[in-house]
Amino acid sequence: MPSRSLPQLCVVCCTLLDGTLATLVTESGGSRVLPTDAVPERGSVEGAAEALVRQLLGRAPAWLAQAGATVDEGLRLTVAAIVPAGTPAPAGMQWIPAVRAGATVGAAGGASVRAALAAMRDRLDREPVAFRLLGTHFTLSDLQLVYELLLERRVHKASFRRALLAAHLVEPTDTWKSEGRGRPAQLFRFSPRRRRGVQRSVRFELLG
Amino acid sequence: MPSRSLPQLCVVCCTLLDGTLATLVTESGGSRVLPTDAVPERGSVEGAAEALVRQLLGRAPAWLAQAGATVDEGLRLTVAAIVPAGTPAPAGMQWIPAVRAGATVGAAGGASVRAALAAMRDRLDREPVAFRLLGTHFTLSDLQLVYELLLERRVHKASFRRALLAAHLVEPTDTWKSEGRGRPAQLFRFSPRRRRGVQRSVRFELLG
DNA sequence: TCAATAGTGTCTGTTAGACATTATGGA
């Protein structure tokens, strides 16, 4: 039987750091690579990715999603993971800005980072991606920042808040956060919808 | 080295048949299974899926997308594929309605079918999924039917046509299709947008 | 008082969805 490289599992672990999206990389002899492990023979892809994050950071990710598979030099699955802001990087690892990560972790790693960011963006309106990047309590400005980072575009403040509250997706708490200057911001909690809102129109965002 | 089952590539090949979505299955000793091949050691997942469809049906798929990976008993990648309506099933294979396929091809196969349908639905507004299920020419009623099949909900006719034409996503031809009864319908062509339309609002379709 | 950020009220143009109506074929 010919030697066949084992399928690899590559995790793009993202968090919020200094107002930007950051990705976990391991320093490996001068260069940086994404954390990787072998795909197990039993279980699930998500379970293996969760175990890998837990082994690296000491805590389970708050959210996970598959982001694609490639076979350039052996099969390689990419999983996007989210850990809440404030998780420290252990020795030998670093949080680096996601926008720079693509150029830092090699060609295959860069493709994985882009695929993971796309997976998070595509699920932003169906899964609690933004809420998992934040903690349990957050201001609406925090939440808007996360949406703008993931969508890579500006979001209109008044419309954002209106739609958010109309969907009953967040609920206010009785605490406020003061950041030095400016009016203190009210803290909100994630409030999962009971039922899917009526989806009305059909979107055509099609390129060529 | 322990024997390790090779990664499998499973294709959920869909087409339009008698006004429903149909999926290609192979008859294998009384039971039906999804077409499967080994994942190659070089190349790409999409390339391998395309080759498998070409080998089965004698033609390349009109569209492809990865739909996920599972490791219940060995690694298994699922790819969703589309071939245009009218492609005949070769000997030993069958088109069966996609809604029934989930219960026909076993547990793992059923999960693959559901994942493939979800992949098509999720990309419906970004990629020409519906147009690839149809031929080069189609009526707007045909197109609306495909959207309704993939979204699994009714679509409002007037709004659908308005949004479609406003996006310049289709262009009329000077031919009409008559189906026996009723007024003949004008045939349209797919007309890819040059640039992405301005994306405005943020959607919150979030469940719990 | 000023700068900075949070949050709201109002207006306007766009559009989704409802509904009715016309158009055009076959039986």
Next chain:
DNA sequence: TCCATAATGTCTAACAGACACTATTGA
């Protein structure tokens, strides 16, 4: 004539985006 399907016109409520404004803190 009747039926079936295609296609369009109009109305209304909802809503996105713009803008201006108020609110509340620290410096």
